[in-house]
Amino acid sequence: MTGVPVIAADGATVTLGDTTLLAPTTFSVRPGELWCLTGSNGSGKTTLLRAFLGSRSLSAGSCSVKGEPADPARPRQRRLLASLVEPIPIARDMTLHEQVMLVAASWYGNTPETGEHAEAVIERLGLSALAERFPHQVSSGQLQLFSLALTLVRPAEVVLLDEPERHLDAHRVHLVATLLTERARNGTAFLVATHEPALVDACDGRVELG
Numbered sequence: 400m401t402g403v404p405v406i407a408a409d410g411a412t413v414t415l416g417d418t419t420l421l422a423p424t425t426f427s428v429r430p431g432e433l434w435c436l437t438g439s440n441g442s443g444k445t446t447l448l449r450a451f452l453g454s455r456s457l458s459a460g461s462c463s464v465k466g467e468p469a470d471p472a473r474p475r476q477r478r479l480l481a482s483l484v485e486p487i488p489i490a491r492d493m494t495l496h497e498q499v500m501l502v503a504a505s506w507y508g509n510t511p512e513t514g515e516h517a518e519a520v521i522e523r524l525g526l527s528a529l530a531e532r533f534p535h536q537v538s539s540g541q542l543q544l545f546s547l548a549l550t551l552v553r554p555a556e557v558v559l560l561d562e563p564e565r566h567l568d569a570h571r572v573h574l575v576a577t578l579l580t581e582r583a584r585n586g587t588a589f590l591v592a593t594h595e596p597a598l599v600d601a602c603d604g605r606v607e608l609g
């Protein structure tokens with residue numbers, strides 16, 4: 400895959416006092432590449448994803464998005480980058496379908512694309528039969544798929560995911576891996592922290608921490 404890296408870390412390091420949260424890490428992901436971030440518990444995967452989201456400051460090195468320092472406060476980066484790293488706020492009194500539509504509408508506006516993208520991601524994540532339910536009427540795994548739908552309905556060029564396999568059975572992990580692979584083939588760059596071998600197998604590249 401060619402092209403300028405869409406996200407890159409260069410010696411990215413996070414320390415707190417004497418504790419190292421993230422040892423110096425260097426890699427880059429180009430458009431259309433699906434990369435995973437692996438390593439044992441506590442090796443720094445979430446810390447690195449948070450550095451790209453501006454919620455964890457680097458002690459040394461850099462994290463960049465399309466050549467600019469990672470900073471989601473910049474409107475351009477907010478459009479570029481979608482993530483499921485921190486829990487997504489969920490409205491208790493709106494159906495799954497209404498919430499996915501709302502996020503889609505905030506990016507695509509009052510256009511046919513809003514409905515098309517919302518319906519597509521709901522269908523691809525196997526949520527069609529549950530779309531008119533409220534969040535308290537679905538299981539933990541179904542809520543995880545819903546959070547992924549809220550993330551993947553956005554028109555992002557880069558997607559950061561922290562353990563998307565949470566609460567999912569093998570069949571749903573496969574659904575997610577297939578969807579991420581397809582999105583990558585259409586140009587989206589992914590960085591996915593995971594402990595799931597099926598997701599690692601689907602990746603084009605790997606950053607191993609620890």
Ligand SMILES: Nc1ncnc2c1ncn2[C@@H]1O[C@H](COP(=O)(O)OP(=O)(O)OP(=O)(O)O)[C@@H](O)[C@H]1O
Pocket residue numbers: 415418419420421438439440441442443444445446447
């Ligand atoms: N506020 C904090 N103060 C001190 N150490 C912290 C703090 N937050 C996280 N850590 C440490 O930073 C290290 C990296 O944590 P991180 O959550 O990035 O790991 P991870 O690779 O995502 O782990 P897991 O696979 O368990 O999700 C861990 O050793 C953790 O104990």
